[in-house]
Amino acid sequence: xxxxxxxxxxxxxxxxxxxxxxxxxxxxxxxxxxxxxxxxxxxxxxxxxxxxxxxxxxxxxxxxxxxxxxxxxxxxxxxxxxxxxxxxxxxxxxxxxxxxxxxxxxxxxxxxxxxxxxxxxxxxxxxxxxxxxxxxxxxxxxxxxxxxxxxxxxxxxxxxxxxxxxxxxxxxxxxxxxxxxxxxxxxxxxxxxxxxxxxxxxxxxxxxxxxxxxxxxxxxxxxxxxxxxxxxxxxxxxxxxxxxxxxxxxxxxxxxxxxxxxxxxxxxxxxxxxxxxxxxxxxxxxxxxxxxxxxxxxxxxxx
Amino acid sequence: xxxxxxxxxxxxxxxxxxxxxxxxxxxxxxxxxxxxxxxxxxxxxxxxxxxxxxxxxxxxxxxxxxxxxxxxxxxxxxxxxxxxxxxxxxxxxxxxxxxxxxxxxxxxxxxxxxxxxxxxxxxxxxxxxxxxxxxxxxxxxxxxxxxxxxxxxxxxxxxxxxxxxxxxxxxxxxxxxxxxxxxxxxxxxxxxxxxxxxxxxxxxxxxxxxxxxxxxxxxxxxxxxxxxxxxxxxxxxxxxxxxxxxxxxxxxxxxxxxxxxxxxxxxxxxxxxxxxxxxxxxxxxxxxxxxxxxxxxxxxxxxxxxxxxxxxxxxxxxxxxxxxxxxxxxxxxxxxxxxxxxxxxxxxxxxxx
Amino acid sequence: xxxxxxxxxxxxxxxxxxxxxxxxxxxxxxxxxxxxxxxxxxxxxxxxxxxxxxxxxxxxxxxxxxxxxxxxxxxxxxxxxxxxxxxxxxxxxxxxxxxxxxxxxxxxxxxxxxxxxxxxxxxxxxxxxxxxxxxxxxxxxxxxxxxxxxxxxxxxxxxxxxxxxxxxxxxxxxxxxxxxxxxxxxxxxxxxxxxxxxxxxxxxxxxxxxxxxxxxxxxxxxxxxxxxxxxxxxxxxxxxxxxxxxxxxxxxxxxxxxxxxxxxxxxxxxxxxxxxxxxxxxxxxxxxxxxxxxxxxxxxxxxxxxxxxxxxxxxxxxxxxxxxxxxxxxxxxx
Numbered sequence: 006x007x008x009x010x011x012x013x014x015x016x017x018x019x020x021x022x023x024x025x026x027x028x029x030x031x032x033x034x035x036x037x038x039x040x041x042x043x044x045x046x047x048x049x050x051x052x053x054x055x056x057x058x059x060x061x062x063x064x065x066x067x068x069x070x071x072x073x074x075x076x077x078x079x080x081x082x083x084x085x086x087x088x089x090x091x092x093x094x095x096x097x098x099x100x101x102x103x104x105x106x107x108x109x110x111x112x113x114x115x116x117x118x119x120x121x122x123x124x125x126x127x128x129x130x131x132x133x134x135x136x137x138x139x140x141x142x143x144x145x146x147x148x149x150x151x152x153x154x155x156x157x158x159x160x161x162x163x164x165x166x167x168x169x170x171x172x173x174x175x176x177x178x179x180x181x182x183x184x185x186x187x188x189x190x191x192x193x194x195x196x197x198x199x200x201x202x203x204x205x206x207x208x209x210x211x212x213x214x215x216x217x218x219x220x221x222x223x224x225x226x227x228x229x230x231x232x233x234x235x236x237x238x239x240x241x242x243x244x245x246x247x248x249x250x251x252x253x254x255x256x257x258x259x260x261x262x263x264x265x266x267x268x269x270x271x272x273x274x275x276x277x278x279x280x281x282x283x284x285x286x287x288x289x290x291x292x293x294x295x296x297x298x299x300x301x302x303x304x305x306x307x308x
Numbered sequence: 309x310x311x312x313x314x315x316x317x318x319x320x321x322x323x324x325x326x327x328x329x330x331x332x333x334x335x336x337x338x339x340x341x342x343x344x345x346x347x348x349x350x351x352x353x354x355x356x357x358x359x360x361x362x363x364x365x366x367x368x369x370x371x372x373x374x375x376x377x378x379x380x381x382x383x384x385x386x387x388x389x390x391x392x393x394x395x396x397x398x399x400x401x402x403x404x405x406x407x408x409x410x411x412x413x414x415x416x417x418x419x420x421x422x423x424x425x426x427x428x429x430x431x432x433x434x435x436x437x438x439x440x441x442x443x444x445x446x447x448x449x450x451x452x453x454x455x456x457x458x459x460x461x462x463x464x465x466x467x468x469x470x471x472x473x474x475x476x477x478x479x480x481x482x483x484x485x486x487x488x489x490x491x492x493x494x495x496x497x498x499x500x501x502x503x504x505x506x507x508x509x510x511x512x513x514x515x516x517x518x519x520x521x522x523x524x525x526x527x528x529x530x531x532x533x534x535x536x537x538x539x540x541x542x543x544x545x546x547x548x549x550x551x552x553x554x555x556x557x558x559x560x561x562x563x564x565x566x567x568x569x570x571x572x573x574x575x576x577x578x579x580x581x582x583x584x585x586x587x588x589x590x591x592x593x594x595x596x597x598x599x600x601x602x603x604x605x606x607x608x609x610x611x612x613x614x615x616x617x618x619x620x621x622x623x624x625x626x627x628x629x630x631x632x633x634x635x636x637x638x639x640x641x642x643x644x645x646x647x648x649x650x651x652x653x654x655x656x657x658x659x660x661x
Numbered sequence: 662x663x664x665x666x667x668x669x670x671x672x673x674x675x676x677x678x679x680x681x682x683x684x685x686x687x688x689x690x691x692x693x694x695x696x697x698x699x700x701x702x703x704x705x706x707x708x709x710x711x712x713x714x715x716x717x718x719x720x721x722x723x724x725x726x727x728x729x730x731x732x733x734x735x736x737x738x739x740x741x742x743x744x745x746x747x748x749x750x751x752x753x754x755x756x757x758x759x760x761x762x763x764x765x766x767x768x769x770x771x772x773x774x775x776x777x778x779x780x781x782x783x784x785x786x787x788x789x790x791x792x793x794x795x796x797x798x799x800x801x802x803x804x805x806x807x808x809x810x811x812x813x814x815x816x817x818x819x820x821x822x823x824x825x826x827x828x829x830x831x832x833x834x835x836x837x838x839x840x841x842x843x844x845x846x847x848x849x850x851x852x853x854x855x856x857x858x859x860x861x862x863x864x865x866x867x868x869x870x871x872x873x874x875x876x877x878x879x880x881x882x883x884x885x886x887x888x889x890x891x892x893x894x895x896x897x898x899x900x901x902x903x904x905x906x907x908x909x910x911x912x913x914x915x916x917x918x919x920x921x922x923x924x925x926x927x928x929x930x931x932x933x934x935x936x937x938x939x940x941x942x943x944x945x946x947x948x949x950x951x952x953x954x955x956x957x958x959x960x961x962x963x964x965x966x967x968x969x970x971x972x973x974x975x976x977x978x979x980x981x982x983x984x985x986x987x988x989x990x991x992x993x994x995x
Contacts, residue, residue, distance in 0.1 A: 421901030
């Protein structure tokens with residue numbers, strides 16, 4: 006999980022304050038941050054392409070144009086096909102555009118699945134503490150002790166080669182990360198002065214946790230969520246490369262499109278470039294946005 | 309230097325009286341020091357605005373003001389410690405005949421720590437957490453005195469002894485986090501005095517410490533300064549700290565000196581409403597119980613640009629029409645060692661204290 | 662410090678027990694057991710039952726688990742279905758390759774990343790800073806296998822400067838006493854063999870090391886920027902220390918603390934990346950070995966390999982934490 010590491014470092018010292026103020030402040034700072042603007046632009050472009058793929062794509066991603074196709078010859082960019090045709094004579098641009106849908110779908114589904122399970126575990130551990138905390142956290146330790154891609158491969162192997170397996174596999178990788186993040190953040194919040202003050206005023210524990218500690222602990226989770234979307238795209242590509250994606254070759258999935266080009270890299274290097282570029286730009290967008298969010302939500306930098 | 313038109317609304321006039329001006333050539337002579345901070349997307353801030361200041365050898369000078377008054381920035385600018393980005397420093401800082409502001413960096417680094425030393429507010433963050441205090445003291449001796457290994461260590465132990473840290477050879481091996489706050493500030497003082505500097509600048513040296521510890525630290529500073537004939541510039545927001553220590557006191561507000569006098573006249577006969585406000589807001593053990601503490605209304609951010617009148621006027625209880633329009637000038641009173649920048653000063657008999 | 666290490670090692674016991682149970686159940690839940698892997702086309706119910714009996718899979722799961730753990734305690738992980746050789750032997754053969762690859766990758770990341778991040782942090786917004794920012798962004802965003810292909814295509818296929826597959830030229834028949842090919846070459850005095858192994862490592866190590874490189878660069882830059890504004894750096898300047906001492910002794914030493922943490926966290930990431938890198942470069946290490954085992958349902962290898970990797974992972978993290986204590990006195994003495 007390459008993109009997650011700074012988050013927990015930053016999560017340790019969130020001081021207690023009205024959560025609303027924190028987020029309002031963050032939004033104000035985001036608008037001034039060039040990192041946020043570039044990241045958000047890339048992300049919006051990606052989401053726009055994914056949502057409106059049928060309107061934007063000139064052809065169907067599965068339609069085959071065999072007029073110029075001969076074995077070993079890949080027609081490059083032309084007026085009809087701006088990015089050329091792939092090895093089976095399909096319009097590369099349309100496949101890239103439709104590919105955004107699958108990347109977004111995989112990212113969103115795996116994030117919501119993984120984050121909701123992870124956050125529930127983290128909330129339980131952080132709210133109850135004691136042996137519940139120990140139990141949950143040992144489980145998290147166990148999951149984290151397995152290299153994430155191996156874990157994903159295992160889950161995908163267990164569930165068989167289907168698109169949903171990839172989503173669940175990446176979701177499983179996200180579970181321990183979110184659980185540990187929220188729990189650590191809540192622990193820091195519970196020890197904070199304002200939680201102590203609330204307790205001394207006689208506010209009940211469940212009220213403190215749900216109304217104060219939990220909302221204030223969410224900042225690093227939001228950052229992690231953004232970064233998890235970036236990671237999902239990369240991991241989906243890795244799984245596709247290992248042959249664990251959807252079995253249907255018609256599905257224009259960027260990771261597989263890129264992996265498949267390995268066989269004819271020498272004759273059509275551009276066919277590797279397009280999906281590679283699509284992956285790099287969309288990952289970069291989520292990553293930049295996540296970085297900007299982390300900076301904007303860091304109370305140490307508030308002014 | 310220039311005509312009245314340029315004698316101007318933005319910087320203090322060079323013809324203004326110089327606070328603490330000494331008859332003999334002073335050790336430190338600050339003239340027309342101006343510091344502006346600018347950062348992208350924000351208005352530039354003039355933190356120090358044409359400050360003139362003399363410090364005679366061996367004397368003790370206090371600079372007093374609230375946070376944001378420019379007192380710390382003055383000292384950092386004089387030492388060239390403000391960094392380069394977004395900072396503009398002008399004027400001159402003459403130390404024993406050479407201008408620190410225009411000195412080549414190499415030379416300035418040789419002056420810092422050897423001729424002029426500094427002590428900062430928070431001894432925890434001001435000490436390097438991953439080096440032993442011994443290393444942090446000896447590195448100065450190695451750098452400026454050319455001592456090596458054993459000599460440096462022995463000298464460092466002596467220094468720790470002289471600032472009241474016992475068992476000093478063992479203490480040299482401690483890390484900052486293993487010492488108490490008072491001890492850490494003693495270490496800072498030992499570091500500052502390592503090369504017997506001629507000038508010591510102490511920037512809020514006791515603000516981060518407990519009251520009892522801070523009294524000890526002040527007493528230590530006073531004794532060392534007297535013993536070693538070091539000139540001391542003491543920067544603080546606490547007039548109580550100044551009262552026991554300084555020969556001369558300068559009161560700063562919004563980047564300019566507003567009142568400046570030897571210690572006795574300043575406390576006995578403060579004339580600037582800001583000074584009387586500071587004095588009235590300090591609790592005093594010797595005051596009758598019926599005298600209430602009077603906070604200065606407003607906050608240090610309620611200022612007027614000096615160009616449009618007295619910066620303190622928005623918070624001033626004695627504000628009159630003459631306060632607005634043009635900046636007041638720093639002028640000598642009787643006796644001439646007492647300078648004041650105010651058009652409607654507190655009358656002598658009404659002063660507190 | 663010793664107490665800390667012992668406590669951490671004890672904490673490892675429940676993690677490994679839990680993990681072993683989970684892996685054990687996981688392997689038995691995999692669709693298509695070892696009979697599919699072994700028999701393939703020749704699969705009949707009778708033959709399948711025979712295979713399952715031969716591997717003890719017909720007994721109750723808890724019985725299987727107890728007898729398995731009894732063997733594991735004696736470091737017997739069973740026999741690989743694919744190769745019919747002991748799993749421990751197979752791991753012993755592949756693990757050095759991955760360690761070698763990961764070591765070169767992390768060395769590459771550290772040796773390039775820390776200086777680059779340092780210079781970028783000292784001169785923010787300089788051309789070098791912008792270059793390193795954009796470069797590390799691309800490094801983070803590019804899939805490991807795609808970078809592997811690119812490197813292989815340019816430097817092995819097109820330019821022919823470096824080998825693109827394997828660990829050593831097949832014509833080299835030197836002894837391998839340790840399994841670390843570079844080390845073996847040096848130990849047996851066969852320097853050309855060692856150099857050949859190094860050449861085989863360069864491209865995979867760059868592919869695998871690029872993400873850690875990008876992360877180390879960014880963390881170093883941020884840490885240097887932050888440390889430069891610390892009060893103690895101002896103190897060092899006020900003490901008249903030379904620029905060099907201020908930078909090295911005061912800024913760099915403190916800025917390296919978060920960098921060390923990040924380097925430690927890269928271990929798990931390296932093992933993930935190794936699966937892809939080893940596949941691209943046919944490198945024959947643990948990563949591709951484990952991926953293959955999962956595909957072929959080689960359950961003794963899956964069980965033993967995951968347990969082994971988990972131990973490695975936890976031990977490496979422990980070592981990083983201990984080394985952290987040596988750099989940061991606040992951790993050491995509290």
